[in-house]
Each structure stands twice: as C-alpha cells, then as structure tokens.
Amino acid sequence: MAHVEHHHHGHHITPISVLIRTFIILVGLMVLTIVAAKAPYWFASLEPYRGLWVVTNAIALGIATIKAVFVVSEFMGVKYATNLIKVYAIGGFVWFFLLFIMFVDYASRPWEPVKGWENVPSSAFPRNKDNDAGTPFPQYPGEAKHGKDGH
C-alpha cells in the first residue's frame, strides 16, 4: 500500500486525544441538557422556572445544536474536509429550514376548525341555492335540468 502512504496528504487522521475530548464534551452536554430540563422538577426551590418552556426549549435545542456541531465537525470530519464537503454538509442543514416557510401559513390563520362551521346553511353556498338537499352535485343525468349558476 505504498502509494496510499504516498497520497497521505489527501486525508486527515484525527488524533485519538481529540476524539476522546469530543466524546467527553458530548457526554457533558448530554448531562447538562437533562439537568437543565429536569432541575425545576427535582428541586422545589426552582419551581418558578417550570413554566418557562420557551427558555427551556431554547436551552435544550441550543445544547443539541452544539452537540451536533461537535459530531459533524470532529467525528464526521467536516472540520478537516474539503470546501465542497463543507458546502454540502452545511447546505443540507440549511435546506431543511426551508420547510419552515409553511409556518407563515400556520401563524397567520386560525388553526382548529372554527366553532360552528358545521352549521353553515347550504344556502350560504350559491351553487347549491336551488338544491336544498345540500348535496354538492346536481342529481344524476336525466333526472333534473339544473340552472348553470356559476358559469
């Protein structure tokens, strides 16, 4: 395998010490995230902090993101990789957030069925004016000739 040695400059070997350090940091962050989430329930003196779910979420996701950065950059080696790999690695995560555009929709309209929607009279829909049965379509061929309101 001499030629592999020859091309040795091509890839980076992460030292074991760095891997161990990363692992310890990850474990520490994991403990921290559990403590941050559960401490208000463990200790009576922290009870006032139980309701702050926005803050707690921010902490939990912040820690998870830091952990993710460590995994991606050290374990997956993006820190030492080519720019192309960096673009793809970062781009993948960025693209995921495009999905969140749909929050514009959910933030700007009523969410659950508006109360009373079931009771809207069929006359509220002009197409069905001459169709009191409330069926969305006219009867089947041959039975009745219907007005063409709407065209």
Next chain:
Amino acid sequence: MSATTVIEQSPPTERPEKNYLNADHTLRSWIWTVDHKRIAVLYLISVTFMFFLGSIAAAVVRFELTSPWGQMLTSETYNKMFTAHGVIMVFFFIIPAIPAVLGNFLLPIMLGARDLAFPRINLLSWYLYVAGAALVLASLALGGIDAGWTFYTPLSSLYSNTQITLALVGIFLAGFSSILTGVNFIATTHKMRAPGLTWFKMPLFVWAHYATAIIMILGTPVVAMTLVLVIFERAFKFGIFSPELGGDPVLFQHLFWFYSHPAVYIMILPGMGVISELISCFSRRRVFGYEFVAFSSIAIAVIGFVVWGHHMFLSSQSVLQGILFSLLTFLVAIPSAIKIFNWTMTMYKGSVWFSTPMIYALGFMGLFVIGGLTGLHLGSLATDVHLTGTYFIVAHFHFVMVGGAIMAFLGGLHFWWPKMFGKMYSEFWGRLSAMVIFLGFNFTFFPQFMVGYLGMPRRYHFYYFAPEWQIYHILSSAGATILGIGFLMPAFYLTASLIKGPKASSNPWGAKGLEWEQTTSPPPTENFHHKPIVMDDPYDYDAIADNDDFRAHWGKEPVKYGGDN
C-alpha cells in the same frame, strides 16, 4: 443513402469493431450491466413501456369525455383511470425520462469520464425503478387506485378502499431510484470531469442535470417521508394528516408540494438542457449568454423550492402565505424566461437547419412559452381562484410536461439516437412525426384552456350541466388521436432504423462536444479510446462550420457566417 458514405472525422479514425452494444450479447450481460450506456438503454425500454400504459389510460379518459353524460365508465372507474394516467406518467415516465435515459447515457461522456461515479448504484436505481413500477402496476391489476396522483389526505389515508398502500410503496421505491440517480450525477459532475473541463466549459446539458440532481436529493426525500406517513396512517391509524385523528390535511399538501413543485423542474430542467444543445447545434452558434443559461438552471432549482404554495391558494392556506408564494412564483418565471430569450438570441443570425431534433426543439419553445405564461395566470391569487381545479390547469401542466418535457425528450432522443445506436433514422418520418405531434398536441390541449376558462372542472367524467362544452372535448379527443399517432410514429421508424437504418458516422450533425468529437457511434464500453483533454470552449461552432460529415449527410454546404453576430 448519403450517410453511409460519410467520411470519418479525424479523432476516432476508424470504426471500432467493439462498442458497448456488441460487447456482449447475453441477456445476463444486459440485466447485470453496470455500463451507464446499457443502463440508459434499459431505462429507455422501461420508460417507453410505462409511457405506453399511461397513454392507454389517457385514451380512455379522452374517450369518456367525448360525451357530456359520462356514459362509458362509472365514476369510480374514471377516477381510477385518471389516477393511473397521472401516477404512471408523472412518477414512472416524465421524472426518469430525460435524466435516466439521456442523462445516464451522456453525462459521463460529456464529462470525459469512463462511467458514472457509482455504476452499481446506477444499476440499483434501475432495479428500484422496476420494482416500483411493478408494485404500481400490481396495484392497478388488483383493482386500481382512485385518489389522483396527488394522493391528498384524508381521501388517500382514511376513505379510499383501493390499493393505495401498494401504489405508495411503489412510488416510494421510484423516489429512491431518483435520489440515487441524483447522488450519482452530483458526485460525477464534481469529481469525474476530464482534465481541462472547468465548470464553465461544461455543456449546458450537464449544468441542467446538475441542477436536477440537486432537486432530486433535496426534494424527493421529503415526499418519500410524507408518503411513508400516509402509509402508516392507512396501516395503523397514525393521525398526522387526518383531522379525525388529530392531524391536519393541509400539512400533507404543504409537504407534498414541497417536493412536487420542484419535481416540475426535475421534469423540465433536463429538457432545457437538451434544448440548449439542440438550438446551439442546429443554429451553428455558441449559446447566447452561456453563463446566464447555466446559472438560470441553478436559480430555477433554488427558487423552485420556495414557491410550492401556489398549488394551495384554495386550500385553507392563509392569505399572507398565499401572497408570499404568489410573489415568489413570479420570481421563478425570470430564469425560465432568460433561457427562452437566450435560445431565441442563439438562433438570431444563426444558420438554422430544420432537422428533426431542431423541429422538436422549436416545438418545445413554442409550447413551453404558452405553458409557462399560463402558469403566471395560475400563480396570481385572483385569477387562480377562477382557474384552479379546472381544465385550464390541466392544459397548463400538459403544455409544460408534454409540450415541454416530452418534446425535449423526443428531440434529444432523435439528436443522440445516432450516437446511442449508431444508426440513422429516416429524416422524412422524423420531421413528419415532430410536426404531427406539435399539431396534435395543440389540438388536444388548446381547447382545454378554453373549456377550463369556462369552468369545466378537472377530474369530472360528465358535464351534462353544460353540454355546450362538448365541442371542446371532441376537439380535444380528436387532437389526442392525432397526438397518439404522432407518438407511435417514432416507435416504428426508430425501431426500423435499428434494423435497416444506415450506419451513423461519429458526428452526423457536425456538432460540438466530447460525445460527438472524441468518440465513435456507438461509443465503446469505456466511452473513449483515449482520455480526452478539453481545450475548447463549449459550442465553439465557428471552427467546424465547414464540415464534411454535414455536407455528406445534408447534401448541401454548411452556411458560413462571419463575425460575432
């Protein structure tokens, strides 16, 4: 035929005995092949088969609509027919057609590589496609599916009693076929380019396929997961998309269109890549504004991801989100228009030859412009309220998909047919088919714009409430007959060319590009006899305007043009 007496061009000096087609003759050597060219041929056979099946469903739909009374089929059967047509054509024909056939064949050759980056994954893609197609066909055989190709919940997840789960698994597999193709194309484009082939020397076909591959890996997995959740909802009663179970059906539409709008660009971008090659070759000019055309592919891929809500203006999507998506939809028209303008400018003062591929390309331009502009009608909030869910929208997307993607596919197939199989087809029948398809297409779909504007809803199999629309439907069905004949013609004369067509020279069109100038027709298994080194800019047509091959094939002098106009 004059083409048989063509003098070979200099780089491949003699016709090799061995090429990828005759390298081995066993069936085994075909179904276990890892040669991208053979896989492209496998795809060509399979997508053609699926196209044939989808056309049958379309024919039934068109026949039913000739009468306002819906006499031939029951509503359920009709639902199954248009669903079969949509599912087969979208997922198993248009999406794989250009990338998996022409892209597979040409991408490595245009990059000067011996194969795609991952040949075995390429074969796996084809098997996934075949497995997916088999499952969908099984679902049709076992009673069909009736939810439409969009599979909107809760119809698809709770109410429909048809074989939807099976079909969804099939579409999921086809999706992963598409994703793996995307992975292959991206790795190949980044890492397998020949020496000297910088990004701005790549053919626009490659740019377009790179942009397509980006959409494939960023969009397809989203719909794959969404379909998995629908399967779970059907199988177990998971409650994510059904309001009865606590979920939200509009969420399904959001996620579905997050993929399925970009999927429109999976269908059309490779076609645009093909058209760039055709227009440039048959106008004998460098593509006008090469960089703009290249970057417009990337821009389409990126902006195409943030416009999906224009399919949902009449769902319960909020008005604010509607306005946002309407605005972004207008933005995505810009890069598409850039391409059309630049192709037009390429032809301007070029010497245009109306060969078969060029007629297809011109047909593409005309139909795509109509399809694109009517897209703007549908992208603006107010007009969409009137037009959505009508035949206007059916006509619109058929102009883009059939008039755009299929015309480009056929144009590309005719252009590279000599390269793929080493045979020339009949130019007379080729030109005739292009014109018959163009004519039949317009007859089929233009009346649908009109009847849609008048209010004919899509997915209805009767319209007895407005029998005066029958004339439009009869026109459309008659046009569909012409269109069907047009589509059948290439099937015959292209097949005939394989048997008794004259041998093609390595460069019958006098075109520029590695696939024409550096290898034989058909290429050898390893694509090139010598590893190509790229020195020239792409589409450097000045240099080869005087072309023996061309004169031999066309029986006339290539037109010289001077200067840079």
Next chain:
Amino acid sequence: MAAHATTHPTNPDESEVYFQYEDIDQQQETYIVGMWTFIVQEIMFFGPLFLIYTLFRWKFQGGFYTYSQKLDYVLGGVNTMVLLFSSFTMALAVHYAQKKQTKEQLRCLGITLACGFGFLIIKAFEYADKFTHSLFPNNSFIWPPHGYEYLGGNPEHARLFFSLYFATTGLHGLHVVVGMICIASLMILTVRKAPTITDYVPTEIVGLYWHFVDLVWIFLYPLYYLIPK
C-alpha cells in the same frame, strides 16, 4: 464486482482503483462526496418529521408535556449515552483504519455493533411498555392510559404525539438496523481481506452513516423525552 478492474481496461499498477477512476485519490474523494450527498438526502428525509413535530408542539405545547410523561427519560438518556459512545468508537475505528491497525479497528467496530444492539434492546423495552398501555396509535389506542386518568389531555392530540413518536423513533431505529448491517458487513469483509476493502474509505463511509444516525437521536432525545411543562 463487475465494475472492478478485472473486467475493464485500467492501469494495472493500481488494481484497487475501479475502472471509472483515474487514481486512488479521485476514487476516495468521489466516495466521500457521494456519501455526503446521501447524508444531505437523509437530512431532508427526516426533515418532515421534525417539521411536523415543531408545528404540533407549537400548537399543543401543554398537551405534548402531558403525553411525554409516558416516555421514560432515563431509558432515553441511557440510549443517548449508548449512541454517543458508539459514535465515539466508530470515530476510533476510522482512526485505526486510516493507520491500518486492523485489529484495533475491528475491535472498535465490534463495540459499535454491540452498542447498536444495546440501543435496540432498550428501545424494545420502551416500545413494549407503550404497547401494553395501548399507546401505539392504532385502533386500540387509548388516552389517558388505564390507571393514569389524572394525566388529562386530548385523545386526538395524544394520538398525534404518539404517531410522531413511533414514526420518528421507528424510522430512526430502522436506520440503526441498516447501520448495524453495514458495520457487520464491513467487519466480515475486513476479516476476509476482501478486495473491496483496500483502504479506510469504506470504514469512513459507514462511519458517516452511523454518525448521522447518532445526530438524529441527539435532537430526538430532548424533543421527545425532555419536554417542559
């Protein structure tokens, strides 16, 4: 093996380079690019699950806290630990593969594989608990579970929560299984000194996949097990 140099003309000096590549450098780089492209695909594949989760959590924050009371955050925490450790040993395996210390590499891969098993076993216990309480979102789904009426909450939203929980952890679990199959195959091929495993790149690729699986869990754990009130 059909793509291998044996069936195609290539440079005989570099027999482990597949015929479509020019040299070993190009081959290795292409593999890594291909794998990263695939991981981007995986990110988008899990994307809808995280999006749907965010949406419903945002709308039903209080309810989600209630439903998550039925998830065991200690077991989840142990599983996080197991996966983090397996990620660490996987990174070590790549390190040893690069240094061509095959024995150590195999040992690390073995530990990673064992961690994967451990993860699945703990997960199986969690799932079994949900099934016994009729918390799997099928026709027999019940909320609140028998004996837990004090928890309150909305049955439809509870079904939604557990749908998301089972969909997300189930598909993640499937990825764990696939990762384990990959690791096992890699070990077998390495032991057999198969011609496909001539350098560290296969280990690196399997490693990337395994780290991605770990990455998904890093976000899953706080989102499902540590929901605040």
